[in-house]
Amino acid sequence: MADVVRLDDPSITLVPGFRAAGVACGLKADKALDLALVSAARPSPAAALFTTNRVRAAPVLHDAALMDAGKPIQAVVINSGCANACTGQRGLDDAVRTCEWTARALGCPQDAVFVMSTGVIGQPLPMTKIGAGIRDAALALSEQGGHAAARAIMTTDTRPKEAAVRVRVGRKEVTIAGMCKGAGMIHPGMATMLALLLTDAAVAPAVLKTALVRVVERTFNMATVDGDMSTNDTVVLLANGQAGNAVLDDIHSPGYEAFEDGLLAVATELAQGLVRDGEGATKFVTIRVSGAESWADAKQVAKSIATSSLVKTAVYGQDANWGRVICAAGYSGVDILPERLCLRMSGDADSLWLVRDGAPYEIDEPRAAAILADDEVTFALDLGMGQAEATVWTCDLSHSYVDINAHYRT
């Protein structure tokens, strides 16, 4: 593992060569920031991953075509308050116009603009407001604009999510930073909700894509809040090359491993941030499944547990109802052997073997209750069948989740 230095007060504009802004253009009712703009000095190699939902929002369709054409990216424009999803041809036209206006405001090629939207599904983008927002944001771009941009992409998020690290790639210091948004409709599928990752490392496009796929699979795709996969999920990574390192043009290049480690650190912090800020969440829950025959099996069992409404409500109620964990493993679809299951529950200071070899073991209700009073709880399930393991992050299901989602649009 390379030496990864976490940066204080993280924001995307800690990466040299990028400017950002966040402005309010009236998409949100309360005059909150709702349009973010990020700009590189010149078109930069980019890689992106999108939702696997068959219903893809207009900006996703637009951006996927850009990426398929291998276009470098110079600007990213993101609005909250409206997802521009299920909006038909009008939505596609609006996504194109958003990019056109951004290109004009920045003086960059139109096909170097990447667009993202998040918010309510099925309503058209208010284009007059978008136009004003783009003009304001272009004027406000600065090397201190990262925090405002991170606030401008929030919807039901209660706080911005930002992360930044520095690693040595060859002889050069490289910075990697990112921001993301998302609190509900969060479930791994490819990329989870909107995330923008920036770096000044010099990386060849194909290697950038490989790094993104490898890292997203272990981070954003392992985070779940409610099992609902969005129509707008997008993760995009831009590398402007300004650090001056020898270009990483192969995953065996010296320095690639350090770069991937840095990217992994940033993405892990952001993905965990999504779950910590999950709608109504009172607890951060880690589900670790080991002893599986394959990583895919381990992941499938872990996801089954992590999305169980009954497991999530029991954690909220601080009830050590471990039978629900075993039950969810049982219906995961993986051919587990019940008599081999071992389950351990851990908190900050204590842990208990609740199940050994498929039967109740160290059942100590007062100690279990004390563990479940902690803010962070881990359930580690060993299947006893092989060597593979996987970790998924989830949160509890609380009254507040119902509050937030019963009246989201109103």
Added chain:
Amino acid sequence: MADVVRLDDPSITLVPGFRAAGVACGLKADKALDLALVSAARPSPAAALFTTNRVRAAPVLHDAALMDAGKPIQAVVINSGCANACTGQRGLDDAVRTCEWTARALGCPQDAVFVMSTGVIGQPLPMTKIGAGIRDAALALSEQGGHAAARAIMTTDTRPKEAAVRVRVGRKEVTIAGMCKGAGMIHPGMATMLALLLTDAAVAPAVLKTALVRVVERTFNMATVDGDMSTNDTVVLLANGQAGNAVLDDIHSPGYEAFEDGLLAVATELAQGLVRDGEGATKFVTIRVSGAESWADAKQVAKSIATSSLVKTAVYGQDANWGRVICAAGYSGVDILPERLCLRMSGDADSLWLVRDGAPYEIDEPRAAAILADDEVTFALDLGMGQAEATVWTCDLSHSYVDINAHYRT
């Protein structure tokens, strides 16, 4: 469709030749009824379906072996308050002892006793109480005992679920009745929670199994409350033959269709009853998917919508957030074409086309709000790809669901 006559004040003991009882033996804290016993005059052909959860409770393992051996069944003993699941060898021994004691109390063969348990996972059966309960129940058996038996199998259910019909099979009147329990940990997999179906029809064992599979696939397997599939799900059907009809020994026998129609009516009413009494449910929601290329596709899309926490909370909040319905169809895994989707929402007195050809259509918020104020709401989604359709029943996700499940054990 044969003439199916619904019986008033339904209970399982409306079927000639069966007696039942429900007693309190102290498994539930509040002295509520918690042990049910059902007895036939003689061993009767039986068919059963069990959970597909890999973690199967001890009674499921016991009964599956009985069914594999083709044993006729004379008695069914059911306890609530303890699931006898994840209890290892001790649990298996307890299930066997329960059958042994029941056989002794009734004077029937031990391998003619079918046992079911429901309640908390991971705790051993309190056998002293079970023994006393069996003795009391055997003495209490009567032809009026159906209602008490239906109450004795309840857990978080707020009301018993019973149904009974009469159909003409050949020249004879045949009665079919059933009871079931379940309000949470309800998700289709094979059979959903505990259901006991009785009939006085004369049916060959193989035909009984076929009828059960066909009916369960369209009823219990189409009901979902929370997406959690139980370790104990069991549906069992007993046919004592007392109606004296010519034995149905082939699905092409005259009268088979009438029998299946009657069984379907009983199972439909019970399965819908599970959902109506879903934990915390305030609304009964029908998801009908049509225009699919296959029934399996239609079912998969309908289930994806029916289990979405975001759809369920929106219905609870009476918010016509149709984008969540489209979103859930999109991530169902079926290769839908977004531009062909048409979505109609209906209540008691009005209905709206919310989406036509993939785009918002008849969006009328006051009328949508009025529809969502009804107790029963239907979402009909047409995929525009084929002729197949499927219907799934679900309920909303409310604050009460979280209340009930945060502290189930305590």
